[in-house]
Amino acid sequence: MNGHKPAEPVIEVRQLSNRFGDHVVHEDLDLDLLRGEILGVVGGSGTGKTVLLRSIVGLHTPSAGHIRVFGEDLTELPSAKRSDIEQRFGVLFQGGALFTSLNLQENIAVPLIEHAGLKRPEAEQLARMKLGLTGLPPEAATKYPSELSGGMVKRASLARALALDPEILFLDEPTAGLDPIGAAAFDRLIVTLRDALGLTVFLVTHDLDTLYAACDRVAVLSQRRVLVADRLDVVAATDDDWVQDYFNGPRGRAASQAFSAHNTHPTHRNREQ
Ligand SMILES: Nc1ncnc2c1ncn2[C@@H]1O[C@H](COP(=O)(O)OP(=O)(O)OP(=O)(O)O)[C@@H](O)[C@H]1O
Numbered sequence: 001m002n003g004h005k006p007a008e009p010v011i012e013v014r015q016l017s018n019r020f021g022d023h024v025v026h027e028d029l030d031l032d033l034l035r036g037e038i039l040g041v042v043g044g045s046g047t048g049k050t051v052l053l054r055s056i057v058g059l060h061t062p063s064a065g066h067i068r069v070f071g072e073d074l075t076e077l078p079s080a081k082r083s084d085i086e087q088r089f090g091v092l093f094q095g096g097a098l099f100t101s102l103n104l105q106e107n108i109a110v111p112l113i114e115h116a117g118l119k120r121p122e123a124e125q126l127a128r129m130k131l132g133l134t135g136l137p138p139e140a141a142t143k144y145p146s147e148l149s150g151g152m153v154k155r156a157s158l159a160r161a162l163a164l165d166p167e168i169l170f171l172d173e174p175t176a177g178l179d180p181i182g183a184a185a186f187d188r189l190i191v192t193l194r195d196a197l198g199l200t201v202f203l204v205t206h207d208l209d210t211l212y213a214a215c216d217r218v219a220v221l222s223q224r225r226v227l228v229a230d231r232l233d234v235v236a237a238t239d240d241d242w243v244q245d246y247f248n249g250p251r252g253r254a255a256s257q258a259f260s261a262h263n264t265h266p267t268h269r270n271r272e273q
Pocket of ligand 1: 020025043044045046047048049050051052
């Protein structure tokens with residue numbers, strides 16, 4: 001977390017409840033996202049990771065509770081002020097959500113034209129820079145999403161999430177569907193961009209390797225709330241059946257061994273600072 005300790009929360013979720021009919025997904029859920037961190041959000045299928053993300057970014061209205069962002073309570077703000085704050089978010093959704101009829105530079109130019117008021121030539125020039133930032137070669141700018149590999153589409157989607165220079169980046173399962181090498185490269189890219197751009201990252205994932213490679217802290221959603229949010233070694237030692245199956249099952253042990261062999265876990269770096 002860039003050596004700043006203790007980091008202050010940029011997002012504070014308090015007593016959040018979400019229900020759909022009589023299906024209660026969250027109840028009195030509390031969670032902090034600390035400035036400069038990469039927070040991994042994990043939990044069994046259907047525990048409400050995506051609903052939590054959508055509640056924070058303003059795509060879902062919670063049933064109850066408070067979400068403070070940069071000290072402002074989103075649930076109490078008038079919509080114009082709320083959308084000012086939401087402009088400081090970048091979101092990478094599952095599946096990427098690029099426009100299939102636009103090439104990559106046109107895709108990334110859309111928010112720059114609509115929200116930053118740039119003219120098309122400047123917007124597309126900036127779009128090419130954003131594509132470069134995510135490691136795409138210059139010739140990718142004029143390609144259409146259907147002409148690209150899954151990994152390139154993810155990078156382009158990330159470029160679009162970064163278009164308006166967000167302070168907080170939300171990623172919903174960014175490595176889903178990528179091969180292990182592509183996923184590892186994407187994990188490194190997230191860390192590099194966090195360090196270079198000073199981002200704070202909220203990262204929903206099922207990918208254990210991502211937790212070890214990229215995350216400073218991990219929050220586990222279970223039984224409608226956050227069971228634990230802490231450093232990975234603390235979380236992995238939590239006395240809970242799902243946590244133990246997930247972190248200390250065969251895949252968890254393999255991910256842990258792979259990373260302890262290289263000692264590249266972010267918490268190791270933090271301890272040395
Ligand atoms: N708009 C909606 N209407 C009704 N139910 C919904 C709606 N959105 C989400 N849900 C329900 O809320 C629960 C949590 O969904 P969510 O997608 O957040 O889970 P998740 O933890 O992200 O799951 P996964 O890991 O499988 O992606 C699920 O049971 C889902 O069916």
